[in-house]
Amino acid sequence: MLIIGPPGSGKGTQAARISERLGVVAISTGDIFRDNVKRETPLGVEAKTFMDAGDFVPDSVTNRMVRDRLAADDVQEGFLLDGYPRTASQVAELDDILRENELALDVVLQLTADDEELVRRLLGRAELDGRSDDNEQVIRHRLGLYHDQTAPVVSRYDERGIVTRVDGIGTIDEVTDRVMTALKVAR
Ligand code: B4P
16 A cells, blocks of 8 residues: 655654554655665765755656565565655556566555644654754745645546545544544455
8 A cells, every 4th residue: 555645744653553553564765765864875875965955856766766675575465655656757667566566556545634734743843853854944845846746646546546535634543543444444
């Protein structure tokens, strides 16, 4: 399955819980990038400039990384992709990767929340974690990219009839309950 939503909608938060409850591996492109930035690998050095500006890391880099990750054995029993695909080109690439690995998508979970709530949450996270892309100007840029480029990605999956929408407003536990109920219906 995929989990898609604007920055701050709770993707990473809910992905960890879904992964634990369903026993499927959660793969977050943002987490992989941040880990590489921390370890100062060539991938991390390349990704950092884009991430700090709130821009997408180029598709060529991101696609190669996801292709490698989805070739691992642990995805065969199910997987949850968090934060990918985010562009039309990534949708096409993911279709190819899944076909080549004889994998299929069952559900695309979309988390929704309004922009002002998202800005509030991410500014709250900035105070706790000090993430370099969590300042108001960059947050608003990331939200703009979501609306321009990632919302159309959801429409592509809507045409395939596999999107389940969940309201991301409420406490983390409330959202998890909604997600688990929605997934039971969707599967
Ligand atoms: P991500 O790591 O995906 O960052 P994000 O969109 O901000 O989501 P995240 O998962 O961190 O936050 P969440 O909604 O869980 O990407 C970071 C960067 O990596 C991108 O900007 C880009 O540069 C690059 N990148 C990643 N994937 C890419 C791709 N496919 N192509 C190109 N570039 C890519 O939650 C955020 C906060 O909200 C948390 O602090 C949480 O505690 C809080 N929260 C969650 N649920 C809540 C609730 N119900 N109530 C209150 N607070 C809540």
